[in-house]
Amino acid sequence: MTATDDKTIVKEYFNTTGFDRWRRIYGISNDVNKVQLDIRNGHQQTVDTVIGWLQADGNLSEISICDAGCGVGSLSIPLAQAGARVYASDLSEMMVAEAKEKARSELGDLVNNLTLTVQDLETLSDRYHTVICLDVLIHYPQEQVEQMISHLCSLAQTRLILSFAPKTFALSLLKKVGSFFPGASKATRAYLHPASEVIKILEKNGFSVQRQAMTKTRFYFSRLIEATRK
Ligand code: SAM
Secondary structure, three states, rough: OOHHHHHHHHHHHHHOOOHHHHHHHHHHHHHOOOHHHHHHHHHHHHHHHHHHHHHHHHOOOOOOOEEOOOOOOOOHHHHHHHEEEEEEEOOOOHHHHHHHHHHHHHHHHHHEEEEEEEEOOOOOOOOOEEEOOOOOHOOOOHHHHHHHHHHHHHHEEEEEEEOOOOOHHHHHHHHHHHHHHOHHHOOOOOOOOOOHHHHHHHHHEEEEEEEEEEEOOOEEEEEEEEEEEE
């Protein structure tokens, strides 16, 4: 599959069946099955860890944050609420529309702290203090991930925070991801990435790892890495 094919499929998925599925998982409604609830809880742990790291630094209101592949704003909205200036974007028009709707109802007077746009992360070009990209790389193969991480590094003045499904859990994850993406026509492939490869790419781009975390529930696996410019 070419890089364009992967992206076209991912975009189509997150504007249709993927949008419905993930909006439900990332939402608060009870209209989720056990697997989706487990993923919701796992994903929330990843989001909470990132917010905890950023709040511990004590400078949220002074920094600009790029949330690349922001989905429905699960991270962007609380960061904007905490006073950060957040530039969030996503490949899917539907995800961004949902994020805008949520931001309007949840942010009140702070709504201007969050800018939301429909954009492929590889076409982003401004520079930000901190660039964050959560649970996006799972949709792309290794060659493309190298290019994507390098591009995200070029946007980050100080820090890049990434999460991805680690290769270590390959068998169990592949089996389980199969149940989130059933049927070839609705499917995006799930790609797993060895942490050592991701760290190598970060180092090649002049970054070194500062903090790491792992979220592991029954059906959700995500390794989180914070790297800063050397
Ligand atoms: N980061 C969000 C979060 O953790 O709540 C959403 C994660 S969701 C599993 C993956 C998101 O990545 C989808 O909203 C999808 O549209 C977006 N995405 C995939 N490829 C992208 C790309 N090349 N550029 C921007 N967004 C992308």
